Amino acid sequence: MGSSDPPADGPSLERLAAVFRVYEARREGDRLLYYGEPLVARDRLMETTWPLFRERGYEVQLTTDTGEYVLVAEPADTGIDGIPWTNVALFVLTILSTLWAGASWYHVDLVENPMGVLEAWPFMAAVVGVLLTHELGHYVMTRYHDVNASLPYFIPLPLSIIGTMGAVIRMKGQMPDRKALFDIGVAGPLAGLVATVVVTAIGLSLPPETVPQSLVNNPNAIQLEFGYPPLLELIAWALGEQTTYGPGQSVSPVVIGGWVGMFVTFLNLIPVGQLDGGHILRAMFGEQQERIAALVPVALFGLAAYVFYVENVSNASILWAFWGLLATYVAYVGPADPIDEAGLDPRRKAVGVLTFALGVLCFTPVPIEILAGA
Known part of the structure; x- marks a missing residue:
């Protein structure tokens, strides 16, 4: 048995007394253990105790140990260790995989000219740049709010048309309040959109890519037709540039990097679970977010049916059906739960509405259509 006196670097029993009656406290390695009896509901308990431990440099959670309630506090680590x-x-592998995928956009024959893969650096820079900016937007806000999170993990996928499945950061600390949840959730899409607009404008200003005549005349060639979202068309209109060309020419592959940024932004802003949109909606509407999230899979399955039966595009229908299944799982897992449930200020709510509006501008029902040769 341990002492009823708390460890020297933990909060005093008097500060916990109103919400948690401690009958044993001890140190176990670098953890602090407070055994006792909760005097209030779990949410109220965590809202009160979390800041007391956090100011001492600890993250705390309420658990049970053989039927006993225990506050387990572990050192909060918000820095990068080594x-x-x-x-x-993973970042280096993603650079290589996007170069590999980009070589096809520049029609480089890697069998005859392996070093020609370097010609795809503008495509690689565009794709990796928008993804990195998006994730760093999240990461900077986690540092600002002192929330423990990892650096971005990139996911290389060399056999895909863009060479990657994107990137993620892993949240390891508890969310202190709805303000932090909102700021972290909204920072990624907004930062990524800034990079996306820049990349798209640069790509539209570049000369079109010439398609080899052998591909133009090949009846068995597979053609990819991209659906451009309203935001991309709006940027093209503002610059006086075109987005479509005749046979033998296509937009610069850098434009595809901008398209990737818009597509990723829309997917991340789907308002469900722990996607960016789910974080933003949870911060704006509290637990009411779950009612809205329950409708999201239905909407995605409906979109899949519309694309299949009305647009007659099966591959895009499969895409939205997959996201309907994913949204169902993400909604089941649930959103992040902040410690402090105090509501947001009007300015943040306005930014949230604007962010979702920008997300709508990144949407197109048929993002990509695969047209097989005759």
């Missing part, structure tokens, strides 16, 4: 080799390795 070189994150896994993140670095």
